[in-house]
Amino acid sequence: MKDFALIFRQPSYDYSNASPQEMQDLTKKWQDWIGSIAAQGKLKGNPVRLVQEGKVLKAGGVVTDGPFVEIRERLGSLIIVKAADLDEATTLAHGCPALDANGSVEIRQVFS
Amino acid sequence: MVQSHISTLKQLFQQEFSKMVAVISNLFGLQHIEIAEDIVSETFLAATESWAKKGIPENPAAWLYVVAKQKTLYHFRRNKIYEKKVIPELSLRQDNVAQPGEPDFSLGNIRDSQLQMMFAVCNPAIASEAQMGLALRILCGFGIEEIAAAFLTGKETINKRLFRAKEKLRSEKISMEMPPENELTGRLDNVLHIIYLLFNEGYYSRTQDRILRKELCVEAMRLGFMLCEDVRTNLPKTNALLALMCFHASRFDARLTNEESPVLYEDQDELLWDQELINRGLHFLELSASGEEISSYHLEARIAYWHCIKEDTPDKWQEILQLYNQLLCINYSPGAALNRTFALYKADGKKVALAEAEKLGLEGNHFFHLLLGELYDGMDNRKALANLRKAYDLAQNQDEKLVIEKKIALIV
Numbered sequence: 001m002k003d004f005a006l007i008f009r010q011p012s013y014d015y016s017n018a019s020p021q022e023m024q025d026l027t028k029k030w031q032d033w034i035g036s037i038a039a040q041g042k043l044k045g046n047p048v049r050l051v052q053e054g055k056v057l058k059a060g061g062v063v064t065d066g067p068f069v070e071i072r073e074r075l076g077s078l079i080i081v082k083a084a085d086l087d088e089a090t091t092l093a094h095g096c097p098a099l100d101a102n103g104s105v106e107i108r109q110v111f112s
Numbered sequence: 113m114v115q116s117h118i119s120t121l122k123q124l125f126q127q128e129f130s131k132m133v134a135v136i137s138n139l140f141g142l143q144h145i146e147i148a149e150d151i152v153s154e155t156f157l158a159a160t161e162s163w164a165k166k167g168i169p170e171n172p173a174a175w176l177y178v179v180a181k182q183k184t185l186y187h188f189r190r191n192k193i194y195e196k197k198v199i200p201e202l203s204l205r206q207d208n209v210a211q212p213g214e215p216d217f218s219l220g221n222i223r224d225s226q227l228q229m230m231f232a233v234c235n236p237a238i239a240s241e242a243q244m245g246l247a248l249r250i251l252c253g254f255g256i257e258e259i260a261a262a263f264l265t266g267k268e269t270i271n272k273r274l275f276r277a278k279e280k281l282r283s284e285k286i287s288m289e290m291p292p293e294n295e296l297t298g299r300l301d302n303v304l305h306i307i308y309l310l311f312n313e314g315y316y317s318r319t320q321d322r323i324l325r326k327e328l329c330v331e332a333m334r335l336g337f338m339l340c341e342d343v344r345t346n347l348p349k350t351n352a353l354l355a356l357m358c359f360h361a362s363r364f365d366a367r368l369t370n371e372e373s374p375v376l377y378e379d380q381d382e383l384l385w386d387q388e389l390i391n392r393g394l395h396f397l398e399l400s401a402s403g404e405e406i407s408s409y410h411l412e413a414r415i416a417y418w419h420c421i422k423e424d425t426p427d428k429w430q431e432i433l434q435l436y437n438q439l440l441c442i443n444y445s446p447g448a449a450l451n452r453t454f455a456l457y458k459a460d461g462k463k464v465a466l467a468e469a470e471k472l473g474l475e476g477n478h479f480f481h482l483l484l485g486e487l488y489d490g491m492d493n494r495k496a497l498a499n500l501r502k503a504y505d506l507a508q509n510q511d512e513k514l515v516i517e518k519k520i521a522l523i524v
Contacts, residue, residue: 007511008365014175017481028430028434031437032433032437032439032456034437034441035433035436035437035438035440035441035452036468036471037445038437038440038441038444038449039440039448039449039452039453039468039471039496040449040471040473041444041446041449041473043440043441043444046441046442047441
């Protein structure tokens with residue numbers, strides 16, 4: 001078993017207008033998906049969840065605030081999974097809710 | 113009449129055993145724990161003889177303390193070893209003792225000593241199985257025979273285990289004291305875990321002895337209450353564990369009304385659920401809802417709470433599902449994975465749950481095949497039967513086989 005990082009990116013989305021029901025459905029999707037990986041005993045550690053707001057530091061000391069309008073896909077969060085190989089890790093990434101939001105999942109092995 | 117007299121004496125001795133051993137061990141040091149056990153046993157023997165003739169005194173506990181005090185002092189003076197070994201230590205440990213070798217059976221010292229004993233016994237240096245045995249003996253005052261029955265093993269094995277555990281107390285130089293503040297929550301985790309295991313041993317016990325099983329649960333809860341009474345150990349996770357035990361224990365009688373086999377949840381009469389315990393559980397659940405940490409006890413307590421509501425609603429199962437999702441993220445176990453999938457079935461239907469169940473990779477676990485049998489029932493009866501038959505072959509005992517047989521008969 002090796003460790004792989006699943007890194008989620010998705011387009012910036014303003015959730016402030018989302019209805020409570022929408023938010024609840026979205027939370028359920030994520031929790032069910034991560035719960036599914038955890039139920040297979042393949043989740044390592046707790047998911048790293050990132051707050052929406054942040055800053056970006058660029059060369060020359062330029063600091064920009066979020067939202068990161070210029071970034072098509074913002075980094076959402078990441079989890080570490082245990083899998084035999086890259087193919088299995090990729091299989092685990094299927095069903096990730098980021099994909100429903102036109103986002104992507106990057107799968108990268110973690111150096112052990 | 114005679115029977116009830118004996119049972120109260122037994123209860124009294126059991127309660128007082130742990131208190132007196134803790135206090136005397138605190139005096140002599142943990143490496144001499146056997147002396148404390150011997151003194152307490154001799155005290156009980158003296159009580160049984162004297163009370164048989166003169167009747168039980170008005171305050172039996174006080175009587176025991178007086179006699180134990182005398183025996184301790186006697187032991188202390190008789191053995192020159194103690195003057196060499198114990199007294200030098202004593203002068204370092206307790207300078208407020210009125211007389212060297214006199215145990216202090218005040219309420220405060222009993223509590224402190226018991227709490228310190230809990231941390232000493234639940235020290236990670238001792239192997240977990242030995243720890244449970246030692247906890248039952250020293251913290252709960254169980255006899256060797258009862259411990260052997262609880263673990264479905266012989267007295268000889270238990271004696272050996274206890275012996276090794278006590279050796280470990282000595283070789284690891286474990287002392288009776290509260291861990292320093294910066295280690296306390298970490299060490300408390302060990303104590304809570306042992307209490308949790310003791311409770312589960314009673315609740316899901318392999319032994320058929322109902323009284324013993326209930327006693328294990330009651331003792332685990334008593335230790336939990338003790339932790340809640342001290343401000344240092346009364347933390348949200350302690351409250352969460354107590355809430356969990358209260359909720360489970362509320363169904364104890366309903367689960368075991370049938371002498372032969374456990375009553376399945378769906379078939380339980382909720383009127384037999386102990387509402388008083390459910391309310392106590394709710395009280396502790398509220399207390400547990402503070403601070404940052406969400407321990408597995410928090411999550412399990414909330415799941416157990418939902419199971420105290422018999423009525424099935426979509427909300428109930430969605431909540432249970434999310435709690436299992438969270439629980440699995442911090443603490444994977446095959447049981448939690450199976451329960452999560454069952455909750456998914458109740459919340460979102462068989463199709464979704466089946467796809468998830470097939471990913472669990474728990475072939476060979478009879479509950480896994482039982483779950484698949486249930487999920488395939490009505491979807492693919494051939495597969496349902498194949499799984500139920502596999503579950504039947506894998507089931508450990510007759511009760512479980514009987515339940516599976518009934519399910520098979522319903523499909524065929």
